[in-house]
Amino acid sequence: MPADSDTQPMIEIADLWKSFGRVEVLKGISLRVARGAVVAIIGPSGSGKSTLLRCINLLENPDRGRIRVGEREMQFRKGRRNGAGDRDLAGFRATTGMVFQHFNLFPHMTALENVTAGPTIVKRRPRRAAEAEGRELLAKVGLADKADTYPMHLSGGQRQRVAIARALAMGPAVMLLDEVTSALDPELVGEVLAVIEQLAEEGMTMLIVTHEIAFAHEVADQVAFISDGVIVELGPPAAVLEQPENPRTRNFLARFNRSRTAAS
Numbered sequence: 001m002p003a004d005s006d007t008q009p010m011i012e013i014a015d016l017w018k019s020f021g022r023v024e025v026l027k028g029i030s031l032r033v034a035r036g037a038v039v040a041i042i043g044p045s046g047s048g049k050s051t052l053l054r055c056i057n058l059l060e061n062p063d064r065g066r067i068r069v070g071e072r073e074m075q076f077r078k079g080r081r082n083g084a085g086d087r088d089l090a091g092f093r094a095t096t097g098m099v100f101q102h103f104n105l106f107p108h109m110t111a112l113e114n115v116t117a118g119p120t121i122v123k124r125r126p127r128r129a130a131e132a133e134g135r136e137l138l139a140k141v142g143l144a145d146k147a148d149t150y151p152m153h154l155s156g157g158q159r160q161r162v163a164i165a166r167a168l169a170m171g172p173a174v175m176l177l178d179e180v181t182s183a184l185d186p187e188l189v190g191e192v193l194a195v196i197e198q199l200a201e202e203g204m205t206m207l208i209v210t211h212e213i214a215f216a217h218e219v220a221d222q223v224a225f226i227s228d229g230v231i232v233e234l235g236p237p238a239a240v241l242e243q244p245e246n247p248r249t250r251n252f253l254a255r256f257n258r259s260r261t262a263a264s
Helices: 049-056 088-091 113-120 126-141 156-168 184-203 215-219 237-242 245-263
Strands: 010-021 023-031 038-042 066-067 071-075 097-100 174-178 203-211 220-228 229-233
Touching: 010 049, 023 049, 023 220, 023 229, 038 049, 038 215, 049 066, 049 174, 049 184, 049 203, 066 229, 071 088, 097 156, 113 156, 126 156, 156 174, 156 184, 174 245, 184 203, 220 237, 220 245, 229 237, 229 245
Parallel strands: 038 203, 038 220, 097 174, 174 203
Antiparallel strands: 010 023, 010 066, 066 071, 220 229
């Protein structure tokens, strides 16, 4: 590993494979994400985009390959984490903040309680300190006045912003965002994307699975097009989204643009 941790990639994935039964979902994925960079992952449904994020967060156990986030690394052979005990696993997971498509908030907890649950239970932070930071994070995502509100009384966009604050409360080195706007009504998408854009401006390293092509073009440093479990094309947004070289990328973007035109 390079001695200078400021110049090495924040995320490094090497030859990552994942199967479910006989179905190979990831087929040797390799990807390097620079510190503070934003990579947007696009591609058709079922291509392995969400599985890749879940493997990075170890919600799924890869079959083989290597994942490094910051200074922590996991290697996999035949589904086994080499030399990883429970403490190593927890430490690795703590480097990533995961935000899901369907929020996954605790319905019996207020917004503030959702945000502070991780720091107080997992990190055993004093409740008063965790609540102070939790209120700051809710203010950061524009929800300072919703601290005592339960999820059922929040809009979809507000719930997703609470989910982002909850992930940030654990102090992750990187954020993994999995289709965080796809379950939202169109008028609520913008408020969530604005929070993500703010995080990008602050230098948060992020991997974002998204169908928001215009947003990917504006915010991402690189766009990765995944199809059939492999990264087919990777490069700056202007290159991948405007002048794709691979026929599969061109076909996907053409179909995407046609469907968006028809929907409008």
